[in-house]
Amino acid sequence: MNSLQLSKRLKTVASYVEQGGVIADIGSDHAYLPCYICLQDETATAIAGEVNQGPYEAAKGEVERQELTARIQVRKGDGLQVLDPNEATHITIAGMGGTLISSILENGKSSLAGVKRIITQPNVDAEDVRRWFRKEGYALIDETILEEDGRIYEVLVAEPGNPFAAYSEQEQEQEKELWFGPYLLKKRQPAFLKKWQLEKGKLNRVVGQMKQAQQPDEYKILQFNERIKWIEEVMHNG
Numbered sequence: 001m002n003s004l005q006l007s008k009r010l011k012t013v014a015s016y017v018e019q020g021g022v023i024a025d026i027g028s029d030h031a032y033l034p035c036y037i038c039l040q041d042e043t044a045t046a047i048a049g050e051v052n053q054g055p056y057e058a059a060k061g062e063v064e065r066q067e068l069t070a071r072i073q074v075r076k077g078d079g080l081q082v083l084d085p086n087e088a089t090h091i092t093i094a095g096m097g098g099t100l101i102s103s104i105l106e107n108g109k110s111s112l113a114g115v116k117r118i119i120t121q122p123n124v125d126a127e128d129v130r131r132w133f134r135k136e137g138y139a140l141i142d143e144t145i146l147e148e149d150g151r152i153y154e155v156l157v158a159e160p161g162n163p164f165a166a167y168s169e170q171e172q173e174q175e176k177e178l179w180f181g182p183y184l185l186k187k188r189q190p191a192f193l194k195k196w197q198l199e200k201g202k203l204n205r206v207v208g209q210m211k212q213a214q215q216p217d218e219y220k221i222l223q224f225n226e227r228i229k230w231i232e233e234v235m236h237n238g
Contacts, residue, residue: 008148009121013094015155016119016142021059024088026079026104027051027096038154042216046072049082051145073210080108087111091118098125102132110135118158126154132177134163141166143183148193152198154181176230185234193235200231224238 006014010033017023021028025034029049034046048063050056053076060074080091091112093101101120105112111150112118118138120129133140137185140160145154153215166182176184184192207224 004036004039006032008146009153010036010094011123012144012146012153012155013119014040015046016117017041017090017092019119021090021117022046022088023090023119024080024083025091025092025094026082027057027093028059028074029095031062031072031074031126034072034179035062035092036067037065038071044071047083047088048072048074049079050074051076051078073204079104080111083108083111085116085153086112089114089146090118092120093118094121095123097130097168098122102128105129105136106131116159120156120158121153123151123153126156126177126181129156130181133158134167134178135162137163139165140162140182141164143181144187145181145189145191145195147194152191152195154184156181176234179227180234181229196231196234200228200235203228203231 014033014037014117017037019030019041020039023037023044023046025031025048028034028048029050034048038046048059050059056074056076062075063069063072091206094103101122105118118182133156137160138157140158140163141161142157143154143228145152147153147193167177167184173204180196203224204206207221207228210224212220
């Protein structure tokens with residue numbers, strides 16, 4: 001992969017960046033994403049943030065190779081610490097767990113001033129990111145799900161706004177939507193159905209193992225069984 005031949009996953013993230021944006025790509029690795037965006041849109045500029053020395057050097061090298069040093073700054077630092085308030089219009093955080101993405105956003109809240117859109121691609125635990133958006137006053141405006149090289153990825157996009165707009169009014173339904181994704185539930189993309197079929201299999205195996213324990217955790221088993229029921233309902237409703 002390079003800045004010109006981006007993965008399907010990162011191209012999907014890039015598709016949500018508006019023209020002329022100032023992008024802060026957090027955990028930028030080789031800076032492929034900001035380079036790709038700036039090569040596609042000559043009005044875009046970017047900040048590539050990386051905490052580890054190796055990827056930081058790789059990002060600097062890629063930016064130089066693509067002759068984008070005038071438009072992309074590579075900065076070394078932890079999470080959103082690389083960013084000043086009102087410096088970026090778009091934040092992209094891709095390729096991490098949802099729990100880590102949430103903590104990066106939480107720890108860097110002061111740097112989010114002036115940000116119009118946050119685009120995240122959690123590898124797992126997307127629910128944590130949805131909960132963070134809702135708690136902090138961000139409206140989830142779109143989600144998509146895709147499969148690439150045998151792995152399934154979700155992309156969540158949020159903007160400052162009504163954090164409840166995407167969700168149902170009933171609390172029970174909201175819990176489901178936070179888990180599955182309110183937009184993904186409606187779209188029912190092939191990758192969505194595949195993901196939850198696999199998830200159901202995993203949960204069934206976990207419940208089976210828990211039941212064999214000397215002192216089964218009945219509450220946990222009940223919780224998992226409820227989730228299995230939700231998945232079955234979602235599959236059946238289609």
